[in-house]
Amino acid sequence: MNAPVGHYQYDQIDRNFLQSRIEEFESQVQRRIDGTLTEDEFKPLRLMNGLYLQLHAYMLRIAIPYGILDSRQMRKLSDIAHRYDRDYGHFTTRQNIQFNWIRLEDTPAILRELADVDMHAIQTSGNCIRNVTSDEFAGAAADELVDPRVHAEILRQWSTLHPEFTFLPRKFKIAISGSPNDRVAARFHDIGILARPGVDGTVFRIFVGGGMGRTPIIGQEIFDAVPEDRLLATLEAIVRVYNAHGRRDNIYKARIKILVQAIGIEAYREAVEAELALMNPDHYRLTPETVAAIRARFAVPELVAPDNASEVLAQQRIADREFDLWVRSNTHEHRASGHIIAVVSMKPAGGIPGDATSVQMKRLADLADVHSFGELRITHLQNVVLGHVRQDRLHDLWLSLREVGLASANVGLIGDIVACPGLDYCALANSRSIPIAQKLGARFGNADLQAEIGALSINISGCINACGHHHAGNIGLLGVDKRGEEFFQITLGGRADQGAAIGSILGPALPEDDTVDAIARIVDCYLGKRTAGETFLDTLSRLGDVPFKDAAYEAV
Amino acid sequence: MKRPTRLSAGEKLVLTANRLLDGQIVWRDAFGQWLPQIRHAETYDAESAELALENAKHNAQRDGVVGVYEVAVQDGSAIEPVSVRERIRAHGPTVHPQFATEA
Numbered sequence: 001m002n003a004p005v006g007h008y009q010y011d012q013i014d015r016n017f018l019q020s021r022i023e024e025f026e027s028q029v030q031r032r033i034d035g036t037l038t039e040d041e042f043k044p045l046r047l048m049n050g051l052y053l054q055l056h057a058y059m060l061r062i063a064i065p066y067g068i069l070d071s072r073q074m075r076k077l078s079d080i081a082h083r084y085d086r087d088y089g090h091f092t093t094r095q096n097i098q099f100n101w102i103r104l105e106d107t108p109a110i111l112r113e114l115a116d117v118d119m120h121a122i123q124t125s126g127n128c129i130r131n132v133t134s135d136e137f138a139g140a141a142a143d144e145l146v147d148p149r150v151h152a153e154i155l156r157q158w159s160t161l162h163p164e165f166t167f168l169p170r171k172f173k174i175a176i177s178g179s180p181n182d183r184v185a186a187r188f189h190d191i192g193i194l195a196r197p198g199v200d201g202t203v204f205r206i207f208v209g210g211g212m213g214r215t216p217i218i219g220q221e222i223f224d225a226v227p228e229d230r231l232l233a234t235l236e237a238i239v240r241v242y243n244a245h246g247r248r249d250n251i252y253k254a255r256i257k258i259l260v261q262a263i264g265i266e267a268y269r270e271a272v273e274a275e276l277a278l279m280n281p282d283h284y285r286l287t288p289e290t291v292a293a294i295r296a297r298f299a300v301p302e303l304v305a306p307d308n309a310s311e312v313l314a315q316q317r318i319a320d321r322e323f324d325l326w327v328r329s330n331t332h333e334h335r336a337s338g339h340i341i342a343v344v345s346m347k348p349a350g351g352i353p354g355d356a357t358s359v360q361m362k363r364l365a366d367l368a369d370v371h372s373f374g375e376l377r378i379t380h381l382q383n384v385v386l387g388h389v390r391q392d393r394l395h396d397l398w399l400s401l402r403e404v405g406l407a408s409a410n411v412g413l414i415g416d417i418v419a420c421p422g423l424d425y426c427a428l429a430n431s432r433s434i435p436i437a438q439k440l441g442a443r444f445g446n447a448d449l450q451a452e453i454g455a456l457s458i459n460i461s462g463c464i465n466a467c468g469h470h471h472a473g474n475i476g477l478l479g480v481d482k483r484g485e486e487f488f489q490i491t492l493g494g495r496a497d498q499g500a501a502i503g504s505i506l507g508p509a510l511p512e513d514d515t516v517d518a519i520a521r522i523v524d525c526y527l528g529k530r531t532a533g534e535t536f537l538d539t540l541s542r543l544g545d546v547p548f549k550d551a552a553y554e555a556v
Numbered sequence: 557m558k559r560p561t562r563l564s565a566g567e568k569l570v571l572t573a574n575r576l577l578d579g580q581i582v583w584r585d586a587f588g589q590w591l592p593q594i595r596h597a598e599t600y601d602a603e604s605a606e607l608a609l610e611n612a613k614h615n616a617q618r619d620g621v622v623g624v625y626e627v628a629v630q631d632g633s634a635i636e637p638v639s640v641r642e643r644i645r646a647h648g649p650t651v652h653p654q655f656a657t658e659a
Contacts, residue, residue: 033576035617053623055645056655057579086655101655103578352651423641424649431640434651484639 004070006139006375006387008153009297010118018115021122025049026108033105048128050121051107054427058102061124062114064378066134066152066176067095071365071374076117078361084110089361091346091354093418093469094173095133095378096124100425122160127168129159129239135177135184136379140341140387142333146178146195146202150295151231154286157294158232165239169246170254172239173211185380185496187219188212188472190256191238201288202228208238208268209260212466216502217257220265222272228291233284237275241268301373305338305390312392313340323398325447326409331394340391342371344384344401345408345416349445350438353419354382363404371397381418383411413450414458414523415441418469422462422479423486429462431479431486436460439516444523453523456536459494472496474536475519476503488515490552492522492545495537506549518552525551567638568599568631571612572645573621581645581657582621584612590621592657594646599631 025045032042046052052059062077069077077097081089084106085099092098102110114120123130132155139147155174159165165172175184176193186192192207203225210219226234242256245263260268306312317324332341344364347353356364364384368376371393372386379385389397401407410416417440420426422433437460444450459473470476476491488510491503510518523536525548530539540548563569571584582590583597588611591597600608605626612624627645628638637643648656 038617039622053574053579055641056581056649057574086652105577423644424651429641432644432650438651481640486640 004375005299005301005373006149007065007068007070007298008294018120022108022111022115025111029104029108047125048122050124052125054100055425057100058104059098059100060102060107060110060121061096061098062119062121063124063131064095064097065156066132066149067136067378069376069378071368071376073117073119074361074365074368074376076113078358078365080110080113081361082358088355088357090421091356091378091382093380093382093467094131095380096131127170128166129162129172129174132156132159133175133184133380135179136377136385137183137332137341137387138178140334141179142335143181144179144335145197148176148178148195150291150298151195152176153294165243168243169248172256180498182498185472187500188496189219191235192219198225198227200227204231206234209257211255211257212469212471214252214464215257216471217261218500218502220260222265222269229285229287232286233276233279233281236284237272237279240275241271301388303336303339303388306392309338309390309392313394316395323395325451326398326407327394328451329409329413330411338391340389340394342386342389342394342397343411344386344406345411346383347410347416347441348405348408349415350442352434353417353437360404360406367397367400381416409447410450412455414444414453414456415450417441417458417460419460420462420467426462428465429479430481431462433460433462433468433479436477436488436512436515440519443516443520453527454535469496471502473503475522477515480509482509487511490515490518492548493537493540504545506545507553517555521551521554522548563602563628566630567628568601569605569626570597570599570629570635571608571624572627573616573624576620576622590619593659594635597635599629599635
């Protein structure tokens, strides 16, 4: 096949490796089944291959490098959902997909199917560098300075099976963006990278020590402008310092954020610079030739549109109000004239955030072929992006999405709820996340109401591990267990963009239905007190949280 | 897995695990069989559960199960786990009623 648009095309070395890895895992599975391997021996082996044992069954987490898929890969995921799972999959906040009802004995066959389309589940678990995430609008957004996908791929290749970083003190997450508008939550990652043009080529601003979980911390800048040729050496040194000094005696203090806090960013920087001084710069130099070779394995879409494409779209928006509402919330400006970025919301009112049926996945693949060069992007907000849609064909796309229940006009609005799987599926959770997400989604499902409320994010986590990124939600909900009952702690003011902030706890945790009512009163309070043009965060910033606290708890 | 430290009045213990091959949740009955329905589970007091647990763990590979542990239940007309987590394990995810465990 031709190189796919949007992601790297595997070569034979990549494919041979995957086959040998699957053979190895198949042997491990067989030895587990016949009892040669105990569960304690097998567990780290299956986790290295993305296989968890969750509440109801095995769960397979499949990597989607920097969130980008081609249509044949999406069709394969649809097929796996249909044949090996219960006909659906769940897109995660790490741009991956999870299948919740996998059989251990089927796993080698599933991995073979994935390898047929250059996919795998390696490093989606364990104390290693996990799937590198990136901007869902990479290579398409008008506001982008540098397309981060080539460097995301370089980081993928650098971090995959890195012999030094297979047993880090704890898991390690890297995000990279090339836009001044941070859409990757760079400051909430172990390493966050923002690429921009420099005088002599691309340079990289690097943050370290960000994260969520039980100790939310905003990452700090360690270097402002690392040149391209020193990118890998710098990252290698940062992770080496963590690997050497990160705590291994206490899982709750093992992330890099704790180390950076403990010694301070200046001391961490000095340690990295000392490490760099010991390294052979030639060995780690990222040469222009290497970058060019990786770039050559990405296809470039031919973005040709009729001169009147924008005019056609404008007319269709005037003629169809419902379509116009969707365009307002679910599209983003493209760098190429006559094109537009479409975000497909996976958050229907009352639905499960991030879930997609096999039929929907197949339909999305078909629509990607028709409208976006066969390319799809999974966002860390659990939606799907078609990155290169012609403006004069956007209405056709929207009509097609409506047929499969994927035309909710709520991206960036209150209905665009992010939620982890919670206690319905996750073995770590304290409370369920999905039911309250469904109730809130239904409560605020009306598209006009959502448009009136404006930009407002709700993030829900079922435990302190914060997979639903509740710390970064404008409204965050953390499920807690109180003597066997589910309660929700409300936080306000979180954000994950360039103004990253951790939400503040509003007051005592509430039962589920009371929480839904309290959020409705918080929203009413905002609508009553905002001034013209103010977002929820603007009003919260101007007034503080007292009026919102009064509103939330007035009936309790 | 954290074991229950004490039982309140009216509470007993049952043994649970996941099936090795497909991960399905199972409960141990009085004959040592592992079955998907909690209604079949044998109930124990804290003392007898300890021996049963040890025995079940010893035979886990032979019986095709993994991750054996005790669950506190209300021992009324129907066996019902005390915690939300175990109720969800016993009856299936609350958000996909079509996947509920057959009673």
